[in-house]
Amino acid sequence: MRAVGYRTAGGPAVLEDFELPVPEPGPRDLLVRVEAVSVNPVDVKVRASADPGGTPRVLGFDAAGVVTAVGNEVSLFSPGDEVYYAGSIGRPGTDQQFHLVDERIAGRRPRSLTFAAAAALPLTTITAWETLFDRFRLGPDSTGTLLVLGAAGGVGSMIIQLARALTRLTVVGTASRPDSRQWALDLGAHEVVGHGELPEGPEGVDYVFSPFTAGQVEHFARILRPGGQIAAIDEPEGLDLLPLKTKSIGFHWEFMFTRPLFQTPDMVVQHELLDRVAELVDAGTVRSTMTTQLGPIDADHLRKAHEMVEDGHMTGKVVVAGF
Structure with missing residues (x-):
């Protein structure tokens, strides 16, 4: 063959x-x-x-x-x-x-x-599904704000769609170009901001999906509400999670090959x-x-x-x- x-x-x-x-x-x-x-x-x-x-x-x-x-x-x-x-x-x-x-x-x-x-x-669907429903343990009545970094990428595109279809979350995506911003909006994101414009302020966000975690942990700690959660799919070296402690923020790894590999x-x-x-x-x-x-x-x-x-x-x- x-x-x-x-x-x-x-x-x-x-x-x-x-x-x-x-x-x-x-x-x-x-x-x-x-x-x-x-x-x-x-x-x-x-x-x-x-x-x-x-x-x-x-x-x-x-x-x-x-x-x-x-x-x-x-x-x-x-x-x-x-x-x-x-x-x-x-x-x-x-x-x-x-x-x-x-x-x-x-x-x-x-x-x-x-x-x-x-x-x-398949790969992006499984990653998105496991992030939302295995790591964050969301359900059809779940509310709050989900921040999707890289919203126009393969996984981000599926997280937006599944979150809109199967939860009551408000979905905020990040994208850098006009075409990628429009793509994320067309898939159902409620709002799309630039990669350097992560939301700040007292309202905060409840969940963050991150394919780009290096250098972002302190920022996540600022924007997440107490008890918020992060799911990451990248592998940044020397990742320091201590800034998440005071807000009791949960950090998850998502690796969609875990089930078949083990x-x-x-x-x-x-x-x-x-x-x-x-x-x-x-x-x-x-x-x-x-x-x-x-x-x-x-x-x-x-x-x-x-x-x-x-x-x-x-x-x-x-x-x-x-x-």
Whole structure:
């Protein structure tokens, strides 16, 4: 089968085309014929820093495709089913013609979306869902103000939509350019401010989602109400959380690969939430965040997609479709 990966860490130019054997499904695995993938910051980070020592490593996490075979313990899907999912950082990636994924972290593809539009969603959807409902423990009656840093990015775009659809929060986003501000407003943000204009004042905010935490903790401590909460997805070195203590502010890490990486007993929650979001998409409540589609899936187009993500100015998601 055709695949795209790299043999040594570096820039987008290290990506190359490979021919690899089609993998055999394990007991809980789906063998998926991949129709579309999307590129996330984690792809860029792994490619730049994780050296496979000359052995081909296939990248890619988001995918949408068709189940072609199943393991002998699979109960949630059958061959012919159309799925979307984000895979696991502990297994080979989705940038290949056929891919194995544990059935417990795959969802049924939204019927109203193309494979490409569906492939934009899984990783950011899971991250957003777990932030809101696992870390912050929000519910349909939850109120207060949520500040979403990087509101026009992949995760920010999904947090805005899910918070508006499934809570009563007031959602404030940050964005720097007119087009990204408008994108966040179109997705449902009540207000959008510049990255350097985080809200100040006695009213405060209750929740902060942060993909950019370095140098921000003291600012968060000022703007959050006592008992407020932060969820971060980045990895700033030497992070000092002491400024949060006097307001008893909670700090959470969100890493959407935790369940598949550690095979947690509740892994199937990711299947369930992807199915729920597919229902919201098909109802017209949530929309795909795909803004750019490239293709076919080969080294040339994945290099371009990596460059776009690495630039740091993406609005929404870039998808690469078709082998």
